Amino acid sequence: MSDGLGTVCACACVCVFWGGVVVRFHHRNAIFYFCSVEETSVHILCECETLASLRHTYLGSLFLDPGDIRLLGVGAIWNFAKGTGLL
Numbered sequence: 654m655s656d657g658l659g660t661v662c663a664c665a666c667v668c669v670f671w672g673g674v675v676v677r678f679h680h681r682n683a684i685f686y687f688c689s690v691e692e693t694s695v696h697i698l699c700e701c702e703t704l705a706s707l708r709h710t711y712l713g714s715l716f717l718d719p720g721d722i723r724l725l726g727v728g729a730i731w732n733f734a735k736g737t738g739l740l
Contacts, residue, residue, distance in 0.1 A: 687737075695719050697739070698730070707736045 687703040699717040711733035
């Protein structure tokens with residue numbers, strides 16, 4: 654990878670994008686444990702109010718449109734996921 658983060662990082666970020674593998678590892682149902690809303694990758698990466706401050710720190714905005722995600726680097730998504738404790 655061009656940003657030097659490696660295969661494990663890329664795979665983990667793909668799991669965050671797709672929702673489910675990394676996120677669902679932490680609990681047994683589809684309710685996101687940060688805010689009790691249905692868990693989706695869009696909710697985590699774009700909408701969750703509980704994660705807004707971390708999203709701003711790592712992804713540059715309090716809230717994102719789903720289309721904005723493709724413009725982010727893998728490293729930013731990795732750092733955001735690590736900052737939330739999902740990885």
